[in-house]
């Protein structure tokens with residue numbers, strides 16, 4: 001079975017639209033700031049789809065595309081301008097950043113209440129402790145897909161491949177909250193196949209084309225493929241879809257899977273940022 005993202009995104013958009021209509025009637029337009037530094041292909045792709053999706057849902061978008069040679073100060077200036085602009089409710093700094101930009105230092109300059117991709121240490125702490133804050137959008141997209149297609153998680157063996165702060169680690173915590181037994185694998189994992197072979201559910205967030213093949217998976221496994229990779233000019237996932245298809249019970253396609261839900265999760269988080277600001281004042 002193919003776990004298509006569009007059905008999940010549409011279901012979430014329908015709920016969000018009702019809330020946005022109420023804002024529109026008050027003449028309130030929420031602005032999203034997208035910060036793209038350099039020319040990473042996956043980041044450019046996301047910026048493009050995010051801008052399109054946000055505008056079609058009625059948000060305003062301020063896209064700042066800086067060259068790969070931009071200095072730390074130039075990039076911080078954009079963040080600080082958005083921090084001070086009331087109509088900007090959410091800021092999305094796209095990763096990866098060029099090497100001269102200290103990613104962690106940059107993120108901490110972002111106002112936590114506008115950090116809608118849950119990157120700041122304040123949001124990581126709040127979300128992990130179950131005290132509000134924003135979870136990053138991609139882990140939320142993985143969970144939304146599993147929920148939409150009624151895939152049970154309690155007591156299941158889940159293997160997450162990749163331990164980044166934006167995907168692997170937070171998705172592991174969200175799965176744990178749903179009572180799955182979670183194993184996190186990474187580049188130093190001794191025997192990836194041994195872990196994958198006993199996984200009921202696999203979340204692949206590596207960033208390498210076809211690093212997981214059908215012969216590494218358990219029969220009937222559910223596979224959520226987060227990877228966005230370029231292979232001979234084609235966008236493919238971390239999982240070799242063709243060889244996995246005859247083994248798995250269900251799998252997300254790339255494109256058309258997790259990525260198409262991530263954009264909708266970001267819109268939900270902007271609305272949450274608006275709501276939080278207006279409940280507080």
Ligand SMILES: NC(=O)C1=CN([C@@H]2O[C@H](COP(=O)(O)OP(=O)(O)OC[C@H]3O[C@@H](n4cnc5c(N)ncnc54)[C@H](OP(=O)(O)O)[C@@H]3O)[C@@H](O)[C@H]2O)C=CC1
Pocket residue numbers: 042138141161162163164165166167168185186187188189192205206207208211226227228229258259260262
């Ligand atoms: N669909 C969507 O919405 C999104 C897609 N993406 C895509 O997901 C992918 C992952 O992104 P991100 O988490 O930011 O990437 P990172 O590069 O930050 O992390 C990759 C992780 O994969 C691990 N890894 C690398 N090689 C192997 C290997 N051979 N076997 C096992 N683990 C390995 C790394 O291990 P170690 O820690 O040891 O280095 C690391 O933990 C990318 O393709 C990205 O474009 C990202 C965000 C959203």
Ligand SMILES: Nc1nc(=O)c2c([nH]1)NC[C@@H]1CN(c3ccc(C(=O)N[C@@H](CCC(=O)O)C(=O)O)cc3)C=[N+]21
Pocket residue numbers: 042043045046049092093094095096117137138166228235254255256257258259260262263
């Ligand atoms: N702070 C941060 N957060 C991220 O979540 C993040 C990031 N930085 N940097 C780059 C990666 C990559 N990424 C994508 C998300 C959606 C699509 C997307 O919408 N893809 C469509 C493509 C559709 C098509 O090609 O037609 C799909 O998968 O269906 C692509 C790529 C988010 N990332």
